[in-house]
Amino acid sequence: MEVSASGLTVRFGALAALNHVDLEVAAGERRAVIGPNGAGKTTLLNAIAGELRPTEGSIRLGGRDATRLPAWRRARLGLGRTFQRSTLFSRLTVAENVALAVRARDRKGWRFWPLRDRPLEDEVARRLAAGGIAHLADRQAARLGHGERRILEVELALAASPSALLLDEPMAGLSGDERRTTLERLGALPDDVTVVIVEHDLDAVFALAKRITVLDHGVKIADGTPTEVRANARVQEVYLGAI
Numbered sequence: 001m002e003v004s005a006s007g008l009t010v011r012f013g014a015l016a017a018l019n020h021v022d023l024e025v026a027a028g029e030r031r032a033v034i035g036p037n038g039a040g041k042t043t044l045l046n047a048i049a050g051e052l053r054p055t056e057g058s059i060r061l062g063g064r065d066a067t068r069l070p071a072w073r074r075a076r077l078g079l080g081r082t083f084q085r086s087t088l089f090s091r092l093t094v095a096e097n098v099a100l101a102v103r104a105r106d107r108k109g110w111r112f113w114p115l116r117d118r119p120l121e122d123e124v125a126r127r128l129a130a131g132g133i134a135h136l137a138d139r140q141a142a143r144l145g146h147g148e149r150r151i152l153e154v155e156l157a158l159a160a161s162p163s164a165l166l167l168d169e170p171m172a173g174l175s176g177d178e179r180r181t182t183l184e185r186l187g188a189l190p191d192d193v194t195v196v197i198v199e200h201d202l203d204a205v206f207a208l209a210k211r212i213t214v215l216d217h218g219v220k221i222a223d224g225t226p227t228e229v230r231a232n233a234r235v236q237e238v239y240l241g242a243i
Ligand SMILES: Nc1ncnc2c1ncn2[C@@H]1O[C@H](COP(=O)(O)OP(=O)(O)OP(=O)(O)O)[C@@H](O)[C@H]1O
Pocket: 012, 015, 017, 035, 036, 037, 038, 039, 040, 041, 042, 043, 044, 084
C-alpha cells in the first residue's frame, strides 16, 4: 500500500514539530526516516497512523485520502505500526499477545475463544520461531527484557499482516543477535509490504532501505538513495557528522 503525506505540518503551540513535509512511499518500498532527536520522526509516524491530527496537509494511504480517518480505520486499510514506547499486554504471555494480534487480524474478538485452536496455535508458534523468541512463548510480557519486548512488538505488528508498516526505532536496545534476527525478519517481509522505518541504527537503515528521508527540526532536508544521503553536506552537518 502506497503511503504519502503532502505539506504535512504539525504544531505543538509555537513549535512546528513538522513543517510542510512531503513524503511519497510507493507500494512495496522500504523507506527509512532518519534525523537527530526531536527532528519530528515519531510525529511523522503518528500523523500517518492517525494518532495525531495534522495542523495542515494531507495523508494518503493506498491512493485514498486518509487525512480525516481515525487510527483504527487506517489500521483496517492495512496500516500497521510499532511504537517507540512499549504497548504490550503486560500480564499476558508472549504467545497470548501474538494470539490476540492474530485474532484481531481475523476480526475475532476476545470472547468464545476455544480452548484449543490448532491453526491459531500453529501460526503463533511459527511467528515466534521466525522472530527468534519461541523460547519465550510462556513468559509473561511484563517479565521480558528490553530487546525481547521490542522483538515481540515487531511480531505483533507483523501478525496483523499489514500492507504498510510503520516502525519506530525497532532496533533500539537490541543485542547483536537480536538485531540480526530482526533485520532478517524485516528483510524477508513480502515484497508488496511497504515499510517506513525510523531508526538511529544506521547500519540497519542502510541494509534495509533503498531510499532515505532526513528530517531536522521538522523540515525535510534530504531524500534520496543511501549513497546520496551519505554524501549530502547538510545531512553530514546535522546528523551523520555527530556520530
Ligand atoms: N505531544 C507533544 N507536545 C508537545 N511537543 C511535542 C509533542 N510530541 C513531540 N513534541 C516535540 O516535537 C518535536 C519532535 O518530536 P518527535 O518525538 O517527533 O521527535 P523524534 O524525531 O521522534 O525524536 P527522537 O529521535 O528523540 O525519538 C520535539 O521537539 C518534541 O519535543
